[in-house]
Amino acid sequence: MTASGPPDSPSPPILTVLSETATKAAILADSQGFSTMHAYRTHTCGQLRKGDVGKTVRLSGWVNRRRDHGGLIFIDLRDHYGITQCVITPENPAFAAVDTARSEWVLTFTGKVVDRLEGTVNADLPTGEIELRIEQVTVQGKAQELPLPVFGDQEYPEDTRLTYRFLDLRRERLHKNIMLRAGIITSIRKRMIEQGFTEFQTPILTASSPEGARDFLVPSRRYPGQFYALPQAPQQFKQLIMVAGFDRYFQIAPCFRDEDGRADRSPGEFYQLDLEMSFVTQDDVFNAVAPVLAGVFEEFAGGKKVTKPEAFPRIPYAEAMLKYGTDKPDIRNPIEIVDVSAVFERADVEFKAFKGKTVRAIPAPGAGPQPRSFFDKLNEWARSEGAAGLGYIQFEDEGGALVGKGPIAKFIPPAALAEMAKIGGSKAGDALFFSADAKADRAANIAGQARTRLGRELNLIPQDEYKFCWIVDFPMYEWNEEEKKIDFSHNPFSMPQFDRDAFMALDKADKDTILGIKAYQYDIVCNGYELSSGAIRNHDPDVMLKAFEIAGYAREETEEKFKGMLNAFRHGAPPHGGTAPGIDRIVMLLAGEENLREVTMFPMTQSAQDLLMNAPSPANSKQLKELHLRVVYPEK
RNA sequence: GGGGGCGUAGCUCAGUUGGUUAGAGUGACGGCCUGUCACGCCGUAGGUCGCGGGUUCGAGCCCCGUCGCUCCCGCCA
Numbered sequence: 016m017t018a019s020g021p022p023d024s025p026s027p028p029i030l031t032v033l034s035e036t037a038t039k040a041a042i043l044a045d046s047q048g049f050s051t052m053h054a055y056r057t058h059t060c061g062q063l064r065k066g067d068v069g070k071t072v073r074l075s076g077w078v079n080r081r082r083d084h085g086g087l088i089f090i091d092l093r094d095h096y097g098i099t100q101c102v103i104t105p106e107n108p109a110f111a112a113v114d115t116a117r118s119e120w121v122l123t124f125t126g127k128v129v130d131r132l133e134g135t136v137n138a139d140l141p142t143g144e145i146e147l148r149i150e151q152v153t154v155q156g157k158a159q160e161l162p163l164p165v166f167g168d169q170e171y172p173e174d175t176r177l178t179y180r181f182l183d184l185r186r187e188r189l190h191k192n193i194m195l196r197a198g199i200i201t202s203i204r205k206r207m208i209e210q211g212f213t214e215f216q217t218p219i220l221t222a223s224s225p226e227g228a229r230d231f232l233v234p235s236r237r238y239p240g241q242f243y244a245l246p247q248a249p250q251q252f253k254q255l256i257m258v259a260g261f262d263r264y265f266q267i268a269p270c271f272r273d274e275d276g277r278a279d280r281s282p283g284e285f286y287q288l289d290l291e292m293s294f295v296t297q298d299d300v301f302n303a304v305a306p307v308l309a310g311v312f313e314e315f316a317g318g319k320k321v322t323k324p325e326a327f328p329r330i331p332y333a334e335a336m337l338k339y340g341t342d343k344p345d346i347r348n349p350i351e352i353v354d355v356s357a358v359f360e361r362a363d364v365e366f367k368a369f370k371g372k373t374v375r376a377i378p379a380p381g382a383g384p385q386p387r388s389f390f391d392k393l394n395e396w397a398r399s400e401g402a403a404g405l406g407y408i409q410f411e412d413e414g415g416a417l418v419g420k421g422p423i424a425k426f427i428p429p430a431a432l433a434e435m436a437k438i439g440g441s442k443a444g445d446a447l448f449f450s451a452d453a454k455a456d457r458a459a460n461i462a463g464q465a466r467t468r469l470g471r472e473l474n475l476i477p478q479d480e481y482k483f484c485w486i487v488d489f490p491m492y493e494w495n496e497e498e499k500k501i502d503f504s505h506n507p508f509s510m511p512q513f514d515r516d517a518f519m520a521l522d523k524a525d526k527d528t529i530l531g532i533k534a535y536q537y538d539i540v541c542n543g544y545e546l547s548s549g550a551i552r553n554h555d556p557d558v559m560l561k562a563f564e565i566a567g568y569a570r571e572e573t574e575e576k577f578k579g580m581l582n583a584f585r586h587g588a589p590p591h592g593g594t595a596p597g598i599d600r601i602v603m604l605l606a607g608e609e610n611l612r613e614v615t616m617f618p619m620t621q622s623a624q625d626l627l628m629n630a631p632s633p634a635n636s637k638q639l640k641e642l643h644l645r646v647v648y649p650e651k
Numbered sequence: 652g653g654g655g656g657c658g659u660a661g662c663u664c665a666g667u668u669g670g671u672u673a674g675a676g677u678g679a680c681g682g683c684c685u686g687u688c689a690c691g692c693c694g695u696a697g698g699u700c701g702c703g704g705g706u707u708c709g710a711g712c713c714c715c716g717u718c719g720c721u722c723c724c725g726c727c728a
Contacts (some may be wrong), residue, residue, distance in 0.1 A: 080688075080689080082686090082687050082688065082690050082691095083684090083687095083690090084684060084685055084686070084687065084690075084691085085683065085684040085685075086684070086685040087684090087685040087686065087687080089686080089687055089688065089690085091688070098688095100687085102686080102687090104685070105685090117679085118678085131686090132686065134686090135686055135687075135688085137687095137688060139688085140688085143688090159661095159664080160662095160678070160679055161661075161678075162661060162662070163662070163675080164660095164661095164662065164678070166697085167677095167689070168690080169662085169663060169677095170663080170722090171662075171663080172657090172658085172662095172663095172720065173720055173721065174719070174720050174721095175662080175720095177720095201714095225728075227728040228726080228727055228728080229726085229727090247727095247728090248728095250728090272727065274726055274727045275725085275726060275727080275728095277684095277722085277723080278721095278722070278723090398656090399654095400724090401724095459686065468695070502728095503728060504728080505728050506728050507726090507728065508728085536728095550726085567681095620719095620720070620721085621720080621721065621722085622719090622720085622721095626660055
């Protein structure tokens, strides 16, 4: 054994008090048998209770808070498990050492557990009935002045928090979130295994796949000019696992996408509960996944209501776009959008601005009496979103008759108004907002955002609930207006809901038919967040080639890019399907947070930098040479 | 790539219509204090007002540019 010694056979300094008092203390220590105690702790800082009074114990942790009364110092010692108040008086030889300790120093205290004095019990602390009388102290690590205080729950700038993430993580809120995350992942694993799923690992260094997001590329040293790619998801691997004859795969899988971040979308990397099953229909996947998600939410929701797994509503994509203006609706919000285009087409309605357009009405129950500023604010917001505005009608009761008020009400005669009120389910005291656009999807989109804003401002969204739904029947294709071509709408590996022979016979000219094809593709949405997307896969190589051909990929191109998968499908592929709920978003929802950074241990900034580890960073010339790379910087 | 918000002491912030030496709280340091738990009291130090340019007799404040963080749009099957 060398002088420094391995870390598992420590011989820590017993004391760092002044040498004069050290001897006395050391003698005291020996007489009480301290030297036979564990080097760092006999208990955790969250452990001691009334029943431990009288015991001599050793605690290690961080100085959460120090209260110096001159003749009496309190130190709140904190570790992973909790906080214990420790106290020392000047008669004790260790007093001088404790006196020097500051916030976030790491200390080991040895001493006796005592009852708190009458009237000084702290009911907020689990350990609040006792305290530790410090008899010995060891300084294990000092701390410089803190750029970010651990104590308290103040807000700090994001870059400071990220640069000093190790300090931020010591704080109660993040510590709790990260532990919650761990608990959720453990629970998910347990539930998946109980359902007969098996966890397999798939490669991290793999091939670039052309669909979807930008890849992170890893240059190959052995093959100049060639690159690995980090997986955007283990999509192809999990399908290959099914072809390989395994069944019911899952993985807590890291996914890598070189796209910009959002509050609910980490830049760079994130985790999915990736799963796949063989010989299943869409219903089988739903029946397997819903209980896992509902179960995990039930377990960690802290008493909030959770949709029962058998009661997840199934909302077809088209219906979601109409009623909610989005494919990830928050169905806690009771507002449902309706189409009133026909009302504005009536001969007796002379509001030209809406003629010939898609007009969606957003009912705002009880909003009628809101002040003018309420309506102006929403109108202003709509304009900032690029809409022409957000028209509205306020419904009032006038001698038993329903009348409309507001800037556009005068264009709408009573009969049309009545029809409108009927469609929108409006009564006196309600308001109806209008989103109109020549393009139906734009009208729907603005209406959807207005629905969300109205739900929030009118306090219509219950906060004590997790409401799940399936979004089903996604379109297989969509029209790319810019490039005047048919694109995949979502996942190109989904099975079309279409007769096989008819599908194989499709021609590019059948544009309307093609754009009407739905896929066996589905999302799980909870409280307005897309938690997962999945599909019954296309396991028929001919149908797959045809599907890609429709989206403009030549057969040879598809053959080349998906060689591995097509080849596998030609050697006996089972029908299969799956999905992949986002772990980070699940934790975010259950933690009640609105940003993924709050539930990620070491997140990057929105602009994809790791301020703690300093990534990305330049490669040195030796590395570049080995990788056959030369950097060309962008021109200024 | 584009739009909005923010950037002043280690940290959180205030700073009036452009006007003397830029303030407070907290933390740090020093002193006092034996029952606090956001302990209290007194004192000291601590600033390139993100950076660069401009307007002005005079800029933390107005203008232009730029950088950083953030939220959003694009993007994310």
